[in-house]
Amino acid sequence: MTIRSKLFSGFITLILIFIINFYVNQSLSKQVIRNTNYINNSEAVIRNSNILHKNMIDMQSGYRGYLLTGQEVFLEPYYEGLKNIPPLIDEQQSLISSPKQKVRLDSIMSLHQAWVKHASSLIQTKQDTMPEAGAKYRELFEKKVKTQTGKKINDDIRKIFENFDNYEYYFRQIRRDLLQKSIARTGKINLVLTVFSITFGLILSYYIIRIITGRISKMVILAEEISKGNFKRIEDDQKDELKKLSESLNRMSQILEMNFNELKKKNNELDQFAYVVSHDLKAPLRGIDNIISWVEEDHANELTESVKHNLDLIKGRTKRLENMINGLLAYARIGKLKRNVEPVSIGILLLELKELLVPSHFNFLVKGEMPVLNTEKIQIEQVFSNLISNAVKYNHKVSGTIIIEARAFPGYYEFSVSDDGIGIQKDYFEKIFMIFQTLQERDAFESTGVGLAIVKKIIDEKKGRISVESEEGKGTTFRFTWPSF
Numbered sequence: 001m002t003i004r005s006k007l008f009s010g011f012i013t014l015i016l017i018f019i020i021n022f023y024v025n026q027s028l029s030k031q032v033i034r035n036t037n038y039i040n041n042s043e044a045v046i047r048n049s050n051i052l053h054k055n056m057i058d059m060q061s062g063y064r065g066y067l068l069t070g071q072e073v074f075l076e077p078y079y080e081g082l083k084n085i086p087p088l089i090d091e092q093q094s095l096i097s098s099p100k101q102k103v104r105l106d107s108i109m110s111l112h113q114a115w116v117k118h119a120s121s122l123i124q125t126k127q128d129t130m131p132e133a134g135a136k137y138r139e140l141f142e143k144k145v146k147t148q149t150g151k152k153i154n155d156d157i158r159k160i161f162e163n164f165d166n167y168e169y170y171f172r173q174i175r176r177d178l179l180q181k182s183i184a185r186t187g188k189i190n191l192v193l194t195v196f197s198i199t200f201g202l203i204l205s206y207y208i209i210r211i212i213t214g215r216i217s218k219m220v221i222l223a224e225e226i227s228k229g230n231f232k233r234i235e236d237d238q239k240d241e242l243k244k245l246s247e248s249l250n251r252m253s254q255i256l257e258m259n260f261n262e263l264k265k266k267n268n269e270l271d272q273f274a275y276v277v278s279h280d281l282k283a284p285l286r287g288i289d290n291i292i293s294w295v296e297e298d299h300a301n302e303l304t305e306s307v308k309h310n311l312d313l314i315k316g317r318t319k320r321l322e323n324m325i326n327g328l329l330a331y332a333r334i335g336k337l338k339r340n341v342e343p344v345s346i347g348i349l350l351l352e353l354k355e356l357l358v359p360s361h362f363n364f365l366v367k368g369e370m371p372v373l374n375t376e377k378i379q380i381e382q383v384f385s386n387l388i389s390n391a392v393k394y395n396h397k398v399s400g401t402i403i404i405e406a407r408a409f410p411g412y413y414e415f416s417v418s419d420d421g422i423g424i425q426k427d428y429f430e431k432i433f434m435i436f437q438t439l440q441e442r443d444a445f446e447s448t449g450v451g452l453a454i455v456k457k458i459i460d461e462k463k464g465r466i467s468v469e470s471e472e473g474k475g476t477t478f479r480f481t482w483p484s485f
Contacts, residue, residue: 010204017200021193028186035179042172045095046165052088053161055081056112060154063119070126078119085112098171104164108157115153215242222249231257285318344377346370346415350384350404357388363401370406371413374485379458386451387417387478394476395421412464412481420475429468455480 059081065074089109096102215236222234231253236246292311296303303311347370358364373380384404391402403418424432433456459466459480470476 010208014197014201014204017193017197021190021197024189024193025186028182028189031182032179032186035175035182038175039172039179041095042168042175045092045101046168046172048088048092048095049161049165049168052085052092052108053158055085055088056115056154056157059085059119060115060150063123063150067122067126075123078123082116098167101164101167104160104167108160108164111153111157111160115150115157118150118153212242215246219246219249222253226253226256229260231260288318289315340376341374342377343372344375344380345372346380346406349377349381353381353385353388357385358392358402361399362392362395363399365401365403367403367405371408371484373413373482375482379462380482383455383458383480383482384415384417386455390451391417391419391421391476395419397421408484409481411485412483414479414481416477416479418475418477423472423474424468424470424476425472426470429470432468433466 058077062074062077062081066072066078089105092105093102096105218234218236219242222232225232226249233250233253234246236243292315296308296311347366350366350370354364388402392400397420401420403416405416405418407414433452456466459482462483464481464483466478466480468476468478
């Protein structure tokens with residue numbers, strides 16, 4: 001299975017878990033809402049029941065007060081009840097859903113209506129002002145009040161209300177318990193699903209890290225080893241996109257190793273060729289020099305000034321050619337020979353080079369404190385010796401000046417070698433660092449054109465940079481950087 005398929009399957013699984021979690025929460029939430037609504041509805045039923053029962057009791061109290069005192073004011077609660085109770089009954093009917101409760105409510109309404117009929121007949125008879133009304137009232141009073149007909153009806157209503165309210169209290173408590181259980185169950189299920197989702201996500205992440213980042217790390221290590229010249233291979237038995245990448249890296253490592261070995265072989269051949277050629281070239285040059293020396297010794301009295309001049313030119317050309325061969329060999333060796341790194345005091349090194357290269361009539365100034373570098377002494381010495389030699393060579397003044405300075409930067413030093421010599425035209429700033437390139441005719445000035453090329457190659461090998469600042473007739477300043485570690 002490809003990595004794309006594995007990732008897609010993992011994300012689909014996570015999405016399904018969240019969908020299941022959503023629907024479970026929805027279902028549990030509906031249960032909580034149902035139980036909450038039932039409790040709220042039950043509270044409304046109980047509240048209406050109390051109001052309804054209170055209205056009936058108020059009617060009974062007003063009715064009794066009127067019968068005892070005959071004052072109409074006591075009938076106000078009675079008439080209020082006649083007006084308020086029917087709407088309360090209708091509202092109660094809409095709130096309850098239990099068949100038993102509906103039967104009880106119907107019974108309450110029937111008994112209440114019977115009581116109203118009973119009370120209404122006595123009230124109307126008592127209110128009647130006709131002469132025979134008094135005898136009729138006493139008859140009804142004896143028949144209904146003394147027999148406690150109304151009291152029995154009210155007792156039955158009270159018992160039914162008790163049963164009605166107890167039923168609501170009982171089932172409301174059950175619903176309240178169910179609500180608490182639903183809330184607790186919702187919390188537990190949410191916790192389980194959340195823990196499961198997090199655990200699955202962590203397992204999936206670990207799996208992805210294990211199969212992807214672990215293998216990528218191996219590839220990064222391989223790439224670093226390749227950059228160091230260690231052409232290794234990695235084993236990868238998976239069949240996915242990273243397999244192709246690892247195979248590509250292995251092929252690259254194999255090809256680079258082949259090319260590196262071939263290049264190493266060619267370099268060895270070139271080095272051997274350079275040494276052989278230089279030896280073969282130097283032999284005839286030495287022979288030419290020896291022959292000229294013999295001619296000068298054997299025919300010293302016979303040589304004219306013109307011939308002597310020509311012989312001197314030949315010796316100069318052979319010496320220059322030998323120097324060019326030596327410079328070419330030095331240029332080719334840069335970066336190939338491993339030299340020991342040692343502490344090098346630049347200040348002491350410059351004093352030694354001054355004694356060797358700078359004429360006594362020159363002003364040689366070292367400004368500021370020079371650093372001590374851990375580096376290859378021969379290379380930094382070559383750089384300074386070439387730059388100082390050029391500063392002396394290309395200065396026609398009787399008393400020239402050479403100034404050397406150093407500035408510290410994070411990770412490197414910048415050195416400058418300045419002179420007040422003949423200067424360099426701006427158009428030649430790049431040309432002077434090319435091998436065998438000189439700014440003057442060779443016949444007019446002995447120069448191999450290798451020195452600055454060697455300087456440039458050494459500084460490039462040290463990952464530094466070199467630049468030139470000059471104006472013709474106003475001297476030259478070379479600036480170069482060197483690592484401080």
